[in-house]
Amino acid sequence: MNIDLPQTNRSRNRALVEFIVLPFLFLTVALLGGLRIGAESGAFIFIAPPLVTLLLATLLLLLMVRGGLLRLHQWVGSDFPPLTNVAHIWMFITIFFGSAQAFNSVLPERGLLHWLFSFFFLWTLWNNQFSSFDARRLLRSLAVLFGTAFVLKHMLLASLYSPEDGWLKRVAGTLLQGVALGTFDAPAFAAVTGYIAFFTLALYVAGLILLAFAVNGETIVTTDSVVNNRQQLSDGERPVENLSLSE
Amino acid sequence: MQSRTIQLAGLAFTIAYAAFIVWIYATEPRTFKEVTTSAEVAAGTYEINQEKFNSAINLFRREQFRAARVEWQQADPAQRDARTQYYVAYSFYREGWGRVYFDRELFKQGVEAVDRAIALSPANTLTIDDPDLQMHTAAELKAELEQGLERNWSDVNPLKVLRTRK
Numbered sequence: 001m002n003i004d005l006p007q008t009n010r011s012r013n014r015a016l017v018e019f020i021v022l023p024f025l026f027l028t029v030a031l032l033g034g035l036r037i038g039a040e041s042g043a044f045i046f047i048a049p050p051l052v053t054l055l056l057a058t059l060l061l062l063l064m065v066r067g068g069l070l071r072l073h074q075w076v077g078s079d080f081p082p083l084t085n086v087a088h089i090w091m092f093i094t095i096f097f098g099s100a101q102a103f104n105s106v107l108p109e110r111g112l113l114h115w116l117f118s119f120f121f122l123w124t125l126w127n128n129q130f131s132s133f134d135a136r137r138l139l140r141s142l143a144v145l146f147g148t149a150f151v152l153k154h155m156l157l158a159s160l161y162s163p164e165d166g167w168l169k170r171v172a173g174t175l176l177q178g179v180a181l182g183t184f185d186a187p188a189f190a191a192v193t194g195y196i197a198f199f200t201l202a203l204y205v206a207g208l209i210l211l212a213f214a215v216n217g218e219t220i221v222t223t224d225s226v227v228n229n230r231q232q233l234s235d236g237e238r239p240v241e242n243l244s245l246s247e
Numbered sequence: 248m249q250s251r252t253i254q255l256a257g258l259a260f261t262i263a264y265a266a267f268i269v270w271i272y273a274t275e276p277r278t279f280k281e282v283t284t285s286a287e288v289a290a291g292t293y294e295i296n297q298e299k300f301n302s303a304i305n306l307f308r309r310e311q312f313r314a315a316r317v318e319w320q321q322a323d324p325a326q327r328d329a330r331t332q333y334y335v336a337y338s339f340y341r342e343g344w345g346r347v348y349f350d351r352e353l354f355k356q357g358v359e360a361v362d363r364a365i366a367l368s369p370a371n372t373l374t375i376d377d378p379d380l381q382m383h384t385a386a387e388l389k390a391e392l393e394q395g396l397e398r399n400w401s402d403v404n405p406l407k408v409l410r411t412r413k
Contacts, residue, residue, distance in 0.1 A: 020260065
């Protein structure tokens with residue numbers, strides 16, 4: 001009875017993470033990723049994910065499958081009960097929209113910079129499709145990618161478009177002399193937008209880390225069960241088991 | 248069995264949460280107050296502030312149309328009450344009406360408000376029993392406002408100054 005308890009707790013906690021915590025985290029990212037606060041009115045502005053973010057999210061999901069962060073065959077298949085399949089597919093959907101909105105939170109809203117950022121994201125994700133990745137490397141790469149985009153948009157660009165005449169504005173003004181400012185047009189948002197974006201990205205990366213643990217936990221569970229089964233075998237049965245394992 | 252319960256509960260909870268997010272993005276509330284108002288509308292518990300409505304009616308009768316509209320806006324922030332929207336449209340009509348010309352901008356806003364009133368009323372017909380008004384149906388008011396927006400040769404008729412405001 002006591003031996004089964006850790007196993008029961010483990011499966012219960014895993015179910016909680018997979019079916020409640022992870023979808024909730026990614027849906028919260030989907031909610032906050034498009035939220036901006038108006039600079040003057042302080043009103044909520046909800047920006048639905050642009051089409052390009054859906055494309056970026058698709059590429060990111062492919063990358064997650066390649067990097068082993070999403071193991072489709074372990075979570076969805078004809079061997080599993082229908083409810084489990086539905087719950088896992090639902091989790092993938094929440095990851096997709098969470099990813100799209102995470103991109104939305106770090107993309108400039110319009111103008112040339114929107115397309116420049118989109119291009120760099122596309123370029124990076126497309127290049128990564130052909131690199132060798134594991135879950136850990138992918139997580140690091142994504143944290144750096146989103147972190148860099150956050151710094152560029154919510155610190156450098158926000159400073160550039162702030163109503164106050166900061167040092168960055170003066171430097172950029174000198175560098176971009178002669179370039180039409182309309183090309184780099186961007187709406188000004190309240191400073192709290194940056195905090196919301198930071199919280200959103202932190203939540204997204206935390207969700208991915210939790211997802212990696214859920215995937216690794218599954219591998220550990222699978223390995224544990226093989227080892228446990230092997231320990232319960234008699235001396236006569238072990239050579240047969242060795243043969244089947246080597247096959 | 249417990250895992251199945253968690254799966255079911257998780258699905259129900261997160262699908263409800265996703266529906267809430269879709270609703271938020273569809274309605275685009277600008278403040279927390281608007282979030283609660285929209286939620287009341289969705290739940291069917293929305294009611295206008297009757298005190299503000301009565302205060303607006305008094306202002307309307309004293310021909311203080313802009314002040315009346317501010318009060319009606321506060322009485323019906325979600326613009327979901329047909330009667331209030333009818334009065335808002337009427338205030339645009341009375342303010343925009345002129346013996347020599349009509350204010351087209353105000354009349355346009357009046358048409359928008361009366362359209363809202365018609366859309367909100369059951370079977371798209373709305374009748375207001377107010378003896379102070381000369382037009383008692385939304386259809387009459389809409390026709391009057393639309394007529395005011397049209398441009399034709401009768402606009403140069405000097406006898407036009409003899410017409411009366413309804």
